[in-house]
Amino acid sequence: EAGVAQSPRYKIIEKRQSVAFWCNPISGHATLYWYQQILGQGPKLLIQFQNNGVVDDSQLPKDRFSAERLKGVDSTLKIQPAKLEDSAVYLCASSLEGQETQYFGPGTRLLVL
Amino acid sequence: KQEVTQIPAALSVPEGENLVLNCSFTDSAIYNLQWFRQDPGKGLTSLLLIQSSQREQTSGRLNASLDKSSGRSTLYIAASQPGDSATYLCAAQDSSYKLIFGSGTRLLVRP
Numbered sequence: 001e002a003g004v005a006q007s008p009r010y011k012i013i014e015k016r017q018s019v020a021f022w023c024n025p026i027s028g029h030a031t032l033y034w035y036q037q038i039l040g041q042g043p044k045l046l047i048q049f050q051n052n053g054v055v056d057d058s059q060l061p062k063d064r065f066s067a068e069r070l071k072g073v074d075s076t077l078k079i080q081p082a083k084l085e086d087s088a089v090y091l092c093a094s095s096l097e098g099q100e101t102q103y104f105g106p107g108t109r110l111l112v113l
Numbered sequence: 114k115q116e117v118t119q120i121p122a123a124l125s126v127p128e129g130e131n132l133v134l135n136c137s138f139t140d141s142a143i144y145n146l147q148w149f150r151q152d153p154g155k156g157l158t159s160l161l162l163i164q165s166s167q168r169e170q171t172s173g174r175l176n177a178s179l180d181k182s183s184g185r186s187t188l189y190i191a192a193s194q195p196g197d198s199a200t201y202l203c204a205a206q207d208s209s210y211k212l213i214f215g216s217g218t219r220l221l222v223r224p
Binding site: 004031033040041042043044045048055056091093095099100101102104105106107109 | 117144145154155156157158159162202204206209210211212213214215216217
């Protein structure tokens, strides 16, 4: 069974530029999560989708971050414009509906200069 | 608001030593407590999941305990090996399946 796929794996941009990350969850997983992990910290949930609807986006900085999950499968997380403090690893995870186990992708490492 | 704390932040031990990693949480109304392993440049691998009604879980050389009343969990690693070197994260999960993570313990097992 294929795992959670993320791309790109690495991205370097300058502040005020835009960037987008892509996540493909495990087939059949209705729930999708995006986490931000700053160096030296644990992952922090940014947004949780159930199919193509948002369940929780309370910690998503909505002035610059946006996320969508069209058709309830793949998801895209966008940052526009990026700030230095957005440098982090962005992790995507997925789970079966109503299940507690989340499966994590390898993450996208973002460096904002 | 749930807060999860892990101590120590870093640990270096010689191979073969038994060790304990600590995790504390502020809100005892958790759905479960999970331990993950994170290797550099990689995602998270689930190690153990303890339901709120359970006291401990074991997998090979790993044993995790949970004391909800005191807001604590420990991860015990027996006979440590260099391959155990990684960052260990604990996370409290609520009934909506949201995970709140600690900052992790970076473990180095020296040959």
